[in-house]
Amino acid sequence: MPHFLSTTDADFDARFAALLNMKREDSPDVxxxxxxxxxxxxxxxxxxxxxxxxxxxxxxxxxxxxxxxxxxxxxxxxxxxxxxxxxxxxxxxxxxxxxxxxxxxxxxxxxxxxxxLGWRWTPxxxxxxxxxxxxxxxxxxxxxxxxxxxxxxxxxxxxxxxxxxxxxxxxxxxxxxxxxxxxxxxxxxxxxxxxxxxxxxxxxxxxxxxxxxxxxxxxxxxxxxxxxxxDMIAGPSEILVIADAENDADWIALDLLSQAEHDASAQSILITTDADFGQAVHSAVEKRLETLERRAIAGDSWAENGAIITVRDLDEAAALSNRIAPEHLELCVADPEALAAKCTHAGAIFLGQWTPEAIGDYVGGPNHVLPTARSARFSSGLSVLDFMKRTTLARMTPEALQAIGPAAETLAQSESLEAHGLSVAARRQRLNQG
Amino acid sequence: MPHFLSTTDADFDARFAALLNMKREDSPDVxxxxxxxxxxxxxxxxxxxxxxxxxxxxxxxxxxxxxxxxxxxxxxxxxxxxxxxxxxxxxxxxxxxxxxxxxxxxxxxxxxxxxxLGWRWTPxxxxxxxxxxxxxxxxxxxxxxxxxxxxxxxxxxxxxxxxxxxxxxxxxxxxxxxxxxxxxxxxxxxxxxxxxxxxxxxxxxxxxxxxxxxxxxxxxxxxxxxxxxxDMIAGPSEILVIADAENDADWIALDLLSQAEHDASAQSILITTDADFGQAVHSAVEKRLETLERRAIAGDSWAENGAIITVRDLDEAAALSNRIAPEHLELCVADPEALAAKCTHAGAIFLGQWTPEAIGDYVGGPNHVLPTARSARFSSGLSVLDFMKRTTLARMTPEALQAIGPAAETLAQSESLEAHGLSVAARRQRLNQG
Missing domain, CATH: 3.40.50.1980 (Nitrogenase molybdenum iron protein domain)
Structure with missing residues (x-):
């Protein structure tokens, strides 16, 4: 049985915090x-x-x-x-x-x-x-x-x-x-x-x-x-689906299960504005679990880590999503772009009901190596930049050194780094003599 | 006494490798x-x-x-x-x-x-x-x-x-x-x-x-x-200066000392095409060390970790520079841009004799938080990107799902991830019925 929460519950904050802090991974000490x-x-x-x-x-x-x-x-x-x-x-x-x-x-x-001034990227x-x-x-x-x-x-x-x-x-x-x-x-x-x-x-x-x-x-x-x-050390996979009632419950159930089938420690969360739709998705998950090849793994994941959260409106959904900072975020709502603009912490966003997360795993184009365990608050999925580094470049002219050198000398002195200051002063001295 | 090396020495490779692998930091186990x-x-x-x-x-x-x-x-x-x-x-x-x-x-x-498809950056x-x-x-x-x-x-x-x-x-x-x-x-x-x-x-x-x-x-x-x-865990500061004979030895000495004065474990290296110029810089360093406020620290750094390497030509200099992957690289040569193009691994490059590294510490504009300990091979200095993260975005239309969905189903099947495939197939089934 997944966790059922509603933002109207008296104990919602505590239960949501517990869900956020749930330790899903048992990493053996190797x-x-x-x-x-x-x-x-x-x-x-x-x-x-x-x-x-x-x-x-x-x-x-x-x-x-x-x-x-x-x-x-x-x-x-x-x-x-x-x-x-x-x-x-x-x-x-x-x-x-x-x-x-x-x-x-x-x-x-x-x-x-x-x-x-400038910079240069190299692989x-x-x-x-x-x-x-x-x-x-x-x-x-x-x-x-x-x-x-x-x-x-x-x-x-x-x-x-x-x-x-x-x-x-x-x-x-x-x-x-x-x-x-x-x-x-x-x-x-x-x-x-x-x-x-x-x-x-x-x-x-x-x-x-x-x-x-x-x-x-x-x-x-x-x-x-x-x-x-x-690159990052990946944790168990996660999906958050935000869906209104205008969705096919079976599709959403399959999207949740496509994370759950990865690993018993994976986490699938549905946030919905409609409690009845949440129940319908729950039923659809149970039905799919009867025949799914990886039903043992997916069933464990859903029962242990799955959650269905009912919210009053999509603003509430966005606020919870930002606290979760999900690896995968699927927005199955009428205006997914408007909702996406409010969801600022997520590894990848899948917009609209025709974009199941599995598309992103294989053929969408964006990378499927994404930040897990709430790290989308501060990190990004794998990209070309991970295989490159940037070298900054600076070239002074004598005029430029005269213009900004004195400030460097002042700051060097205030930090008691005399040679720093002298390396500028010795050059400026030559210019002043010239 | 700093290390004196020349690429014409019979034991150069071994001595250069030893210089590269020198452990300068004694990090107490805390x-x-x-x-x-x-x-x-x-x-x-x-x-x-x-x-x-x-x-x-x-x-x-x-x-x-x-x-x-x-x-x-x-x-x-x-x-x-x-x-x-x-x-x-x-x-x-x-x-x-x-x-x-x-x-x-x-x-x-x-x-x-x-x-x-697309992406979005957020702080x-x-x-x-x-x-x-x-x-x-x-x-x-x-x-x-x-x-x-x-x-x-x-x-x-x-x-x-x-x-x-x-x-x-x-x-x-x-x-x-x-x-x-x-x-x-x-x-x-x-x-x-x-x-x-x-x-x-x-x-x-x-x-x-x-x-x-x-x-x-x-x-x-x-x-x-x-x-x-x-951000990165910074090690002791480093500078590599590549200089031909057409330089003021005292300026180069001060540039080397402006790293050495940071910390006894800092490292300052000069690579020069002219052995006599190398000696002149060494003399200039010794002279400056007589009066420098932080002469105890800078002197220790120079004696322990400093090096003057004579090379046959600037191509050799660039190759050694790339093996060092210096935090700071100063190019005091006639055509610094041409040499910079060959120096692909460096945190920051300072071009020409009017650009002492200290300018970059204070007022140049580029960041002075830079990769140390050879990590410029794979990482970059601090930047705006370190305080942002990227969310990837994807939105399928029914047509797009029909076009690329089957390939996702095939790959899901080959990876034995049935729910992944079904989440695409269930949607395509609806389209095929419609």
Whole structure:
């Protein structure tokens, strides 16, 4: 049974706060184990990676077979059906087109003092993408991580994907190929993250690591952060649907379930202006749960973390949405743009009843790697900018230095940083002599 | 004595690698203590903050006196000289003008399928800025952190600044006022970071915390990351100057010393095409060190971490620069723009001999909060974007859903996510019936 709340309840504030603060993730403490793995890979390189892959994935590799060669990728890609290949290509084209618009512009200008200022964006030299193995090995995630990197201009993009007992996912390899990935290694876990961050004889180190993973991968990414850049550490997926009564209850139920089926710790919330519609959605969810393939997972998620909240009006809905700061926000109301303008904290917004969130997972174009656990208050989904960095530029003329240098000298003195001031003063002295 | 290297040395590669990997920072392990402080502030709020401030800063506060009231800020600001005030205002104006150009644009377009896509940038609701007390209490850092936040449109900006024994820095308060800071609290250390992240009865929580600090502050920022956003954890400052022989050795010496005087663990490196010029700079540094106020600190930094590297040509210089990925890069050569184009990993570049790095610390306009410890390979200096987040937007029409929905269904099926596919299929079924 999901949580039923109404803003007219006397205890609403307390129950809503409890919902917000619910701890959904039980993250096992694997940090010590991960620290050991990273130290081992740093010390012994390929040998450690190969040993861990043998022990953890049941796969015996050599330095020569760590990478999946092009011929093997070819063979695997040939196993993909035409329909799946076309779907991946359509998705890739749309994701690429969306992300190409994110490419930032350089700028340069000369101001009144004569100083020329600006900045320049450049891609990282090498990025590594972690792809989970097994059930959570999603080709769509390969597209969503790899395409922004390639659009950014990253010259070297490596992926690591564990292949337990040698099992590879042909769609993952095809997604990597379509995205322009340069290197593919059949390794996973903390050892893969360590190899990407520190490098081995076979795997050159990268500058940025992105991609989802289990608790070991998350702990490893936290530990290598600073040595390399990382994307966010993703928590369980979330959706908030705001719907008025003019909706098909079954559609909304399926949208809620499409988050719930990811993971028992996922969270699906419906906010509606109509309590009866909320009940209808609840019934529709229960009915769909009778036959859904992943009904065990989705049912647990819905019962534990699901919620249906009745509000007086859409302003109330927007205010609650901003407190939740959802990863995915679906607005199934008459004027979704007007409501979206009030929903300022959300990873991605899906406007109107013809935009199920699942479109965004695959083929919409925007990225599906989005901030979870209320972090949309302060962070954004993955983008081209995550694979680039900005260098600021400044050039003074003698005139500009004369104009603004004295202020720098004054501030340097007030901060007791004499050499700072002298480095300006010595140059100005020459100008004053001239 | 700094390190002297030449690319013509037989052991250059090994010595350069050692220079790159030198561990300059001795960060005391304060993490357990910080974890305790954060837990205490979360549990007891104001009472814990007040107790810690009494014990650590020798200052007795009440919930009513945690904030510095406007009248007290007025009184302190009146103590600032006209010259200092004018310098701060000139700096603020230039920093504001530079950062206003960073404001990102929203976008929205309709593609061939009929889907409307786009994104929207919004500021965080509240940001907190940590300002160190004592010797490292730099008014320029207040400007560099606070102005980008206000340009981003952050409605609530709070600063915390410890005032040991009640000592406040009038210039810090004036910088806060000029920047438009909304709240000022006289607290510091891990307790200030915890109060900003989790809130107390008196201090409302923020969504993003930026600003420099000691090991306790850095450990606290790491610990609250995820609950709130943080900027980078800054390491010791660094400068790399690339200079040909056509420079004044004393100017270059002062530029190197303006980093060295920050901190004994700071690093100043000169790369030059002329070994004799390198010697001349070394002599000039030694001479300046005889009289420099902060000669103890700067001398230690130069002797321990300083380096003069002779290269065959500027291409070699650029290649080494990219391996160093310096925080500050000064290009004192005939054609600095041409060299800058080859230096792709750097926080900030200062072009030509009339642009001492100190200009960028105060009045240039670009931000002086920059990536250290080689992280310019993958990260950027502080900017307006650090105080904003992007929400992606998508709206399908029935036609668009018909056009791209089937590919989403195919991919959902290949990932065994049935509800994802059904949420699209149920809508398309209606369209096919209609």
């Amino acid at each position: 940090d010590d184990r991960v620290a050991g793995i990273i130290a081992d890979v740093r010390a012994r390189g390929d040998a450690a990676v190969i040993e861990l892959t043998r022990d953890l994935d049941g796969l015996t590799l050599t330095p020569e077979t760590l990478a999946i060669p092009a011929e093997e990728v070819d063979r695997q890609c040939a196993l993909v059906t035409d329909e799946e290949r076309a779907a991946l290509e359509l998705a890739a084209d749309r994701i690429r087109a969306y992300h190409e618009r994110q490419l930032p512009e350089d700028d340069s200008w000369t101001d009144a003092s004569g100083a020329t 990282v030299s090498a990025a590594g993408l972690y792809v989970p193995g097994g059930q959570a090995s999603y080709p769509s995630s390969v597209l969503m991580n790899a395409i922004p990197a390639k659009v950014a201009g990253v010259p070297r993009l490596a992926i690591t994907v564990p292949t337990p007992q040698g099992q590879v996912n042909p769609l993952v390899l095809l997604a990597a190929r379509i995205s322009g990935v340069d290197e593919i290694y059949r390794i996973g876990g903390a050892q893969a993250v360590a190899a990407l961050a520190y490098g081995t004889d076979t795997i050159a180190p990268v500058d940025k690591i992105t991609g989802p993973g289990n608790a070991y991968v998350a702990a490893a990414k936290r530990r290598v952060f600073g040595k390399v850049g990382i | 993490d357990d203590r910080v974890a305790g402080i954060i837990a205490d502030v979360r549990a007891r709020g104001d009472a814990a903050v007040i107790e810690l401030t009494r014990d650590l800063d020798g200052l007795t506060l009440t919930p009513e006196t945690l904030a510095i009231p406007a009248e007290e800020v007025d009184r302190q600001c009146a103590l600032v000289t006209d010259e200092e005030r004018a310098a701060l205002e000139l700096a603020a104006d230039r920093i504001r003008a530079y950062h206003e150009r960073q404001l990102p644009e929203d976008d929205s377009w309709t593609d061939a399928s009929g889907a409307t 965080v609701s509240a940001a907190g800025l940590y300002v160190p007390g004592g010797q490292a209490s730099y008014p320029s850092s207040v400007l560099m952190n606070a102005i980008p936040a206000k340009v981003a449109g952050v409605p609530r900006l709070a600063i915390t600044v410890p005032t040991p024994q009640g000592q406040v820095n009038p210039l810090v308060l004036l910088a806060a006022r000029i920047s438009g800071v909304d709240e000022i609290y006289r607290i510091g250390g891990a307790q200030a970071v915890a109060a900003l992240a989790y809130g107390t009865d008196t201090i409302a929580p923020v969504d993003k915390i930026t600003g420099p600090g000691n090991a306790y502050v850095a450990a606290a920022k790491r610990r609250v990351f995820g609950k709130v956003g943080i």
